Amino acid sequence: MPKDTVTTLQISIGQASLAGVKPVNQDFHGASVPSGQQLALKGAVLAIADGISTSDYSHIAAETAVKSLMTDYYATPDAWTVKTSASRVIAATNSWLHAQSGYAGISDADRGHVCTLAALIVKARTAHLFHVGDSRIWRVSGASLEPLTQDHQVALGGGETVLSRAIGVGHAVDIDYKAVPLELGDTFLLTTDGVHGFWQPKQVTQWIAASDDLDATAHQILNAALEAGSNDNLTVQILRIDALPQADQQFDAGMFGLPIPSLPSDGAQIDGHTILRQLHGNHRSYIYLAKAPDGTKVALKIPSSDLREDKDALRRFVMEEWIARRLSSPHLMSAPPSGTRTGLYVVTDYIEGQSLRQWMQDNPKPDFEQVRDIIEQVIQGLRALHRREMLHQDIRPENIMITRDGVVKLIDYGATYVAGVQETAPALEEGILGTLQYTAPEYFANEPVSWKAELFSLGVIAYEMLTGTLPYGTQVSRVRTARDRMRLRYRNARDDAHPMPDWLDEALHKAVHPDPARRHAHLSEFAAYLRTPSLSYQTRHKKPLAERDPERFWKTVSGLLAILCIWLATMAFK
Structure with a gap:
């Protein structure tokens, strides 16, 4: 999609903070609005924190909570969702503040590094709310203000309340989270209790509706709260949605709008890359071995011209390099830094070796240790x-490469789901993207999918490596409902042609179980049970002592009988 047709998120912000009648302002607030791809992938952040009056350190806590979110949130992986990124930053800040109180020898939370926090992150067409304490987030709804958060307070009687939740109180913190769909013109407010305890909501909405200067409106709201008798610090932030990305926004990755290059011949140059030879080609793309400007070998992939009008296919195409550049595992294909592009193509590492499919053909009867290692x-x-x-x-198997040094790497991210990108530009319903015989049945039944679908695929591959066949044949691709899924019948991997321990067959069966909930609890558990029987297997197949060690059993019985006889004889003489 050409860049000039893309509608980006646009917002207006107004904010103000006053100490009010107090000598020190223990509130802290901040706003961050990046540009370009960072705005699309991470969004804009507003945050407000309120220190508690009983603590001499709460203003430090408030400033730390806001500043860490403003900076650390943008340092989290682009692939993470807003919820994951912000929650981890807030949790880490909470732990740090709690530790600071401990280092200072403060055992009373009311005197420690403690504050409230309300944060609003606007990304694509959704507002993400995070809340701890009694600062609040509101949305303008006509002539009223709709509260979007609920105070974390406990009533003590006599109208007095205390916080039941706050940042820095304990090692961990429970964070309220809510996602709110956005509409053009939506207006949100973040306030501390020195504001919302004394304002007139109808008056506030009227001021905002008539405002061309949200900063001035923010100060107007604070001054009115002061005049109404506010006895606390006062902070307010206002955010208005001026423009939203299109609902069918495509993920750009900086390459949409570039022309698809003509297919090169050996020795041709593409932006400093020298084409050495073609490696692969089909109706969707062509892959070439190329020498990068720094002399390293890379794989250069050019989409077929047939994809020129297929936006979803091009999205998946450009995503492959974007994903690869964000991975650093020795067992995942990565990509070199991106240079200037004059055409639409992707560049990833070139992996010298063979695919697992070729390895399986070369090793039709691998030993167990080879399978486990892979x-x-x-x-x-x-x-x-x-x-x-x-x-x-x-x-x-075709997407698993084994290098000459025996290192196993996953390749091809054309079908990869990225949660953070999905928030920015939701992909259309595309059906089954993976290869049918290795795809988990929950995909075919249109059920929720998790990492356990990957466990299923891996279990099928392990089964095929050991048997040369598939655990359900072609039946999985015929699944359409949950009932169909549960009708699948596993074919035992263990038979005369493929001798193996029962416990190993059980590990394979569990990995490819039709019900995701009955698969292994972790990938590492599957790996462990490929090496040793599971605890449940050992319990079910534990032999009694008489079978495991007959000699020891009868010696033990004889000893006990001897002791009994001596005791009976002693009793008889008495």
């Missing part, structure tokens, strides 16, 4: 992906 390396790559909130979605 599966464990794939698991390491998958765990690195999952930590970035990504699902590969096309795990198959």
Whole structure:
């Protein structure tokens, strides 16, 4: 999509803060509105924190809570969702503030590094709300203000309340989260209790509706609250949505609008890359071995001209390099830094070796240790992906490479789901993106999908490596409902042609179970149970002592009988 047709998020912000009648302002607030791709992928952040009056350190806590969110949030991976990114930053800040109180020898939370926090992150067409304490977030609704947060307070009687939740009180913090769809013209307010305890909501909405200067309106709101008798610090932030991205916004990655290059011949130059030879080609793309400007070998992929009008296909195409540049695992394909582009193509690392499919053909009867080693390396790559909130979605032997040094790497991110990008530009319903015989049945039944779908694919591959066949044949691709899914019948991997321990077959069966909830709890658990029987298996198959060690059993029985006889004889003489 040409860049000039893209509508970006545009907002107006007004904010003000006063100490009020107090000598020190323990409130702190901040706003960050980046530009370009960072605005699209991370959004704009507003945050407000209120220190508690009983603490001499709460103003430090308030400033720390806001500043850390303003900076650290943007340092989190682009692939993470807003909820994951902000929650982890807030949790880390909470732990740090709690530790500071401990270092200072403060055992009373009311005198420690403690504050409230309300944060609003606007990304694409959604507002993400984070809340701890009694600062509030509101939305203008006609002539009234709609509260979007609920105070964390406990009533003590006599009208007095105390905070039941705050940043810095304990090692961990419970954060309220809410996602609110955005509409053009939506207006949000963040306030501390020195404001919303004394304002007139109808008056506030009238001022905002007539405002061309939100900063001036923010000061107007604070002055009115002071005149109404506010006895606390006062802070307000106002955010108005002036423009929203299109609902069908495509993910750019900086390459949409560039022309698709003509297919090059050996020796041709593309932006400093020298084409050495073609590696692969089909109706969707062409892959070339190329020498980068720094002399390293890379894989250069050019989309087929047939994809020129297929926006979804081009999105998946450009995403592959974007994803690869954000991965650093030795078991995942990565990509070199991006240079200036005159055409639409992607560049990734060139992996010298063979695909797992070729390896399986060369090793039709691998030993168990070879299979375990390959599966464990794939698991390491998958765990690195999952930590970035990504699902590969096309795990198959052709997408697993084994280098000449025996390092196993996952490749091809054309079908990869990226949670953070999905928030920015939701992909259309595209059906099954992976290869049918390795795709988990929940995809075909149109059910929720998690990392356990990747476990299923990996289990199918392990099964095929050991048996040369598939655990359900072609039946999985015929699944359409949850009932169809549960009708699948597993074919035992263990038979006369493929001898293996029962516990190993059980580990395979569990990995590819039709019900995701009954698969292994972790990828590492699957790896462990490929090496040793599970605890449940050992419990179910534990033999009694008489079978495991007959000699020891009868010696023990004889000893006990001897003791009994001696005791009976003693009793008889008495």
